[in-house]
Amino acid sequence: MTIAHDDIRTVSPAEPEVTTMSMAAALNRALADAIESDPDVVVFGEDVGALGGVFRITDGLTARFGEDRCFDTPLAESGIVGTAVGMAMNGMRPVVEMQFDAFALPAFEQVVSHVAKLGNRTRGGMRMPLVIRIPFGGGIGGVEHHCDSSEAYYAHTPGLTVVSPSTPQDAYSLLRAAIAFPDPVIFLEPKKLYWTKGEVDTSVVAEIGTARIAREGRDVTLLAYGAAVPLALEAAETAATEGRSVQVVDVRSLSPFDDATVTGAVRSTGRAVVIAEAPGYASVASEIQARVFERCFEYLAAPVRRVTGFDVPFAPPKLEHWYLPDVDRVLDAIDSLHWDEDA
Amino acid sequence: MLHDDLLPRDTAVNLIGEDGSVIADERYPLPDTDVLLRAYRGLVEGRRINDQAGALVRQGRLAVYPSSHGQEACQVGASMVLGDTDWLFPTYRDSVAVIARGVDPADALVLLKGDWHSGYDVRAHRVAPQTTPLATQLLHAVGFAQAAKHRGEDTVVVALCGDGATSEGDFHEAMNFAAVFHVPVVFFVQNNEFAISVPLSRQTAAPSLAHKAIGYGMPGQRVDGNDVAAVLAVLGDAVAHARSGGGPSLIEAHTYRMQAHTNADDDTRYRERAEVQAWAARDPLLRLRAHLRDAGVLDDDTEAQFAAGAEKIAEAMRAALNTDTDLDPEDLFRFVTQTRSPQLEEQWALLRGEIERASATDPSLTSPTPTGGHR
Numbered sequence: 104m105t106i107a108h109d110d111i112r113t114v115s116p117a118e119p120e121v122t123t124m125s126m127a128a129a130l131n132r133a134l135a136d137a138i139e140s141d142p143d144v145v146v147f148g149e150d151v152g153a154l155g156g157v158f159r160i161t162d163g164l165t166a167r168f169g170e171d172r173c174f175d176t177p178l179a180e181s182g183i184v185g186t187a188v189g190m191a192m193n194g195m196r197p198v199v200e201m202q203f204d205a206f207a208l209p210a211f212e213q214v215v216s217h218v219a220k221l222g223n224r225t226r227g228g229m230r231m232p233l234v235i236r237i238p239f240g241g242g243i244g245g246v247e248h249h250c251d252s253s254e255a256y257y258a259h260t261p262g263l264t265v266v267s268p269s270t271p272q273d274a275y276s277l278l279r280a281a282i283a284f285p286d287p288v289i290f291l292e293p294k295k296l297y298w299t300k301g302e303v304d305t306s307v308v309a310e311i312g313t314a315r316i317a318r319e320g321r322d323v324t325l326l327a328y329g330a331a332v333p334l335a336l337e338a339a340e341t342a343a344t345e346g347r348s349v350q351v352v353d354v355r356s357l358s359p360f361d362d363a364t365v366t367g368a369v370r371s372t373g374r375a376v377v378i379a380e381a382p383g384y385a386s387v388a389s390e391i392q393a394r395v396f397e398r399c400f401e402y403l404a405a406p407v408r409r410v411t412g413f414d415v416p417f418a419p420p421k422l423e424h425w426y427l428p429d430v431d432r433v434l435d436a437i438d439s440l441h442w443d444e445d446a
Numbered sequence: 447m448l449h450d451d452l453l454p455r456d457t458a459v460n461l462i463g464e465d466g467s468v469i470a471d472e473r474y475p476l477p478d479t480d481v482l483l484r485a486y487r488g489l490v491e492g493r494r495i496n497d498q499a500g501a502l503v504r505q506g507r508l509a510v511y512p513s514s515h516g517q518e519a520c521q522v523g524a525s526m527v528l529g530d531t532d533w534l535f536p537t538y539r540d541s542v543a544v545i546a547r548g549v550d551p552a553d554a555l556v557l558l559k560g561d562w563h564s565g566y567d568v569r570a571h572r573v574a575p576q577t578t579p580l581a582t583q584l585l586h587a588v589g590f591a592q593a594a595k596h597r598g599e600d601t602v603v604v605a606l607c608g609d610g611a612t613s614e615g616d617f618h619e620a621m622n623f624a625a626v627f628h629v630p631v632v633f634f635v636q637n638n639e640f641a642i643s644v645p646l647s648r649q650t651a652a653p654s655l656a657h658k659a660i661g662y663g664m665p666g667q668r669v670d671g672n673d674v675a676a677v678l679a680v681l682g683d684a685v686a687h688a689r690s691g692g693g694p695s696l697i698e699a700h701t702y703r704m705q706a707h708t709n710a711d712d713d714t715r716y717r718e719r720a721e722v723q724a725w726a727a728r729d730p731l732l733r734l735r736a737h738l739r740d741a742g743v744l745d746d747d748t749e750a751q752f753a754a755g756a757e758k759i760a761e762a763m764r765a766a767l768n769t770d771t772d773l774d775p776e777d778l779f780r781f782v783t784q785t786r787s788p789q790l791e792e793q794w795a796l797l798r799g800e801i802e803r804a805s806a807t808d809p810s811l812t813s814p815t816p817t818g819g820h821r
Contacts, residue, residue: 189589
């Protein structure tokens with residue numbers, strides 16, 4: 104079987120340029136650089152044109168590159184993803200925006216039945232090099248259906264690659280990598296972090312499928328992704344003042360999962376806590392916990408704990424601070440890890 | 447008055463009557479005789495393919511076959527109006543259209559045989575994989591055409607679906623996207639009166655399915671789906687309209703599924719035999735045959751030649767489907783993604799171990815090593 108379109112590409116890194124910018128600006132820069140370097144890349148969705156997206160991630164793209172490269176669609180998520188499938192079949196690299204996580208659900212059939220399966224159904228004859236960007240998670244005081252964490256649905260679906268950045272640098276490099284990737288990528292943007300700033304080097308190339316050690320530590324490993332990473336770092340900072348050396352791993356790639364990095368990290372400390380915002384039952388956090396147990400059991404001094412959202416629909420704005428995992432909840436979990444010296 | 451040009455006719459376009467006589471139409475000229483003769487050969491082959499596939503189901507060689515017996519004029523017509531650069535987006539019931547487009551019958555039936563989900567080279571034939579979920583492929587067709595338009599390619603996409611699919615949300619989104627973005631797509635609905643057991647009256651209260659088009663701002667037309675001349679004329683006109691930059695259109699063919707939905711369905715529960723028999727009199731083959739016979743262009747020799755050609759196809763189908771394919775279990779992992787994850791490598795190692803242990807006790811089992819021919 105021949106593949107007519109060249110769907111294996113490498114990221115051509117932009118000129119080395121180091122700037123401090125927000126995650127939103129980093130994502131915008133990544134989209135602009137991808138559009139500029141690859142004529143097959145098109146960006147579309149709801150309000151991504153003149154408005155620049157409700158979070159302004161696509162700000163200025165239509166003005167700069169024209170309607171051919173960044174355009175508004177009718178308000179229809181299945182239509183957005185379904186037409187992206189057809190474009191990918193015909194050799195293009197669509198990057199689509201789902202406005203909020205729960206708004207992506209009308210497109211779920213297209214994602215699960217076609218985006219994830221077309222390469223397999225056609226035995227490699229048709230690939231789906233498309234990226235579905237979804238703002239995910241809470242912490243912004245959003246009303247219902249605006250703050251869900253749907254990563255487990257996607258990570259559970261064979262054929263999908265699911266990633267989430269937690270820094271502006273990763274936002275830039277991971278999105279560039281996702282757009283160049285030959286398989287479909289669900290790109291989860293932690294909306295709470297859109298306005299956090301950090302250094303971005305546009306020449307850094309990310310590799311999909313790898314976790315990142317976000318902080319070194321000897322006593323316990325915190326495993327987190329998305330908006331839970333800064334939380335883990337904050338908890339680690341506080342724990343350090345109490346005399347505990349806490350390591351933080353940014354899982355970053357939810358599927359495929361970087362077992363090697365995570366296993367090595369947990370074995371080096373012998374204790375682990377998984378932190379995620381989504382409801383914990385049957386979640387990505389559960390999967391990480393299970394994998395760590397399977398691979399690290401004989402190295403563990405205590406059961407692997409999870410700190411997650413409750414198994415309830417996402418909280419209304421005035422209650423979300425009770426719902427979301429916070430530093431105290433993480434520190435309590437760390438304290439529960441059978442510290443012999445406390446005995 | 448408003449947008450009269452977008453409205454379909456009150457009755458379906460019909461160029462050859464049930465007795466084979468020609469019905470003059472000021473908008474749609476009768477296709478040339480050689481085209482009709484080619485279409486007739488396609489109908490004969492399509493009918494034979496349907497019959498053969500049905501027999502293979504009864505012999506347990508195909509897991510299932512959704513027959514298009516009675517709908518061959520739609521299937522053959524959809525394939526014949528396509529040019530070399532055009533694409534067909536078919537459903538599970540459109541195997542005859544797929545085969546008419548040049549796909550080997552054995553490859554087209556892989557899905558139904560159970561060997562794999564799609565068995566032909568989609569790019570070589572410019573035929574998208576046959577789709578089982580309803581109406582989802584209509585959006586793919588729109589996106590595909592949008593990409594072609596973006597690049598300035600001379601491609602028209604014909605997307606097929608049935609009457610049941612018009613109730614799905616994706617049908618609406620596909621029509622709307624196609625019209626808003628003005629892309630070269632022709633939506634061809636084969637209204638065969640039933641979605642498994644549920645009649646058209648439970649799918650829509652619209653005057654016809656073609657009438658839906660005006661709501662999206664595209665032309666709609668109704669055609670007698672058992673009259674291949676009319677299908678070729680109306681569909682050909684829509685394809686030409688799309689190719690010249692005129693945008694999408696919606697064509698509804700009025701036809702009838704003469705057999706059950708699949709072998710798993712009992713159609714005596716939901717329709718009268720008298721109704722089925724009434725449609726037999728409108729058979730697309732008999733009608734075109736009568737016309738070509740009357741016109742003196744179809745003689746016994748040509749008929750025998752067409753029948754022999756169809757028999758050869760059926761013979762090849764039997765031979766291919768009576769042979770068990772040597773399936774490679776690694777294919778389960780090979781095509782999921784282009785880069786195989788460490789997790790899938792581990793799972794393949796597990797399965798490979800199981801296969802090796804099983805082959806040690808029963809050497810007749812499939813060899814775990816790839817049989818070649820793969821990347």
